[in-house]
Amino acid sequence: MPFKLELDARPRRNRKNETIRAMVRETSIGPQHFIYPLFIHAGEGDIPIDAMPGQRRLSPKGLLEEVGAARKDGVNAIVLFPAEPESHKTKGAEEAYNDEGLVQVSIRRLKDAYPDLVIATDVALDPYSADGHDGLVAPDGRILNDETVEILCKQAVSQARAGADIISPSDMMDGRVGAIREALDEEGFSEVSILSYTAKYASSYYGPFREALDSAPKAGDKKTYQMDPANVREALREAELDEDEGADMLMVKPAGPYLDVIRALRDHSTLPIAAYQVSGEYAMIKAAAERGWLDESKTAVEALQAIRRAGADLILTYYARQVLAWL
Secondary structure, eight states: OOOOOOOSOOGGGGGSSHHHHHHTOOOOOOGGGEEEEEEEOSSSSOEEOTTSTTOEEEOHHHHHHHHHHHHHHTOOEEEEEEOOOGGGOBTTOGGGGOTTSHHHHHHHHHHHHOTTOEEEEEEOSTTTBTTOOSSEEOTTSOEEHHHHHHHHHHHHHHHHHHTOSEEEEOSOOTTHHHHHHHHHHHTTOTTSEEEEEEEEBOOGGGHHHHHHHTOOOSSSOSTTTSBOTTOSHHHHHHHHHHHHHTOSEEEEESSGGGHHHHHHHHHHOSSOEEEEEOHHHHHHHHHHHHTTSSOHHHHHHHHHHHHHHHTOSEEEETTHHHHHHHO
């Protein structure tokens, strides 16, 4: 006699075909969930980034073309990262708040071409610093917190003046969210949002990004201001402080190796949670796919689904355009 299980519940009924699987799917991915990071430079022509296949330093012309193509794919939110020449890098990072700087000019051009484009900016000093750090560096090598925050406020106001919709401080200085909020409000930019890099870890996954911008520290590392990868409770403390200081959204960076941190912030905050699928995460999938070890489209979609499932409302990802085409 054939074996027969006596079962009242059969979960596989909800997995028996694609239509039913889609009907009961708990986690969705769409263009509204993506912010597309773009690297920019002021020179002629687009420059491929070897460590990040498919990504480029975009010229002014290339930036407009890439954003136009991304909008056709459904992406309407971007974040800009500038690759500055060495001649613009100083100990005081003064170029960060130059109203005619690369980021500020790029924002105005994009807003002229695409008025409804949502533009986020990076607030940190490393692209503009002769030392390559996110903050000002003292003669003894210490990263100066309060003096850096003063510069970050100038940078944020300059970006808002250019037309930025979202200011994203990634520097991890103490107290910068509250100071930036106050500075923006005093200048009449009370509607500009702050997406705080709340839990930005001192991660090894940033290598390709630093190559893309040539922004690695000239000496030392970033462990005195970026978070220890071993910690999660500390992220909750950072989140509470950022909320109290007026952040509108909270970010975890990197995303994939820190799904537990995303979930922890999601469970402890009512604010939207963002996560950054960083350059190293992207490069690893690309490298494995190039060698035929992984199916790129399936792996990228699964990775982004995991980030969303962990609790992220928004994802910064270099895969934004490709994934929407695959979906």
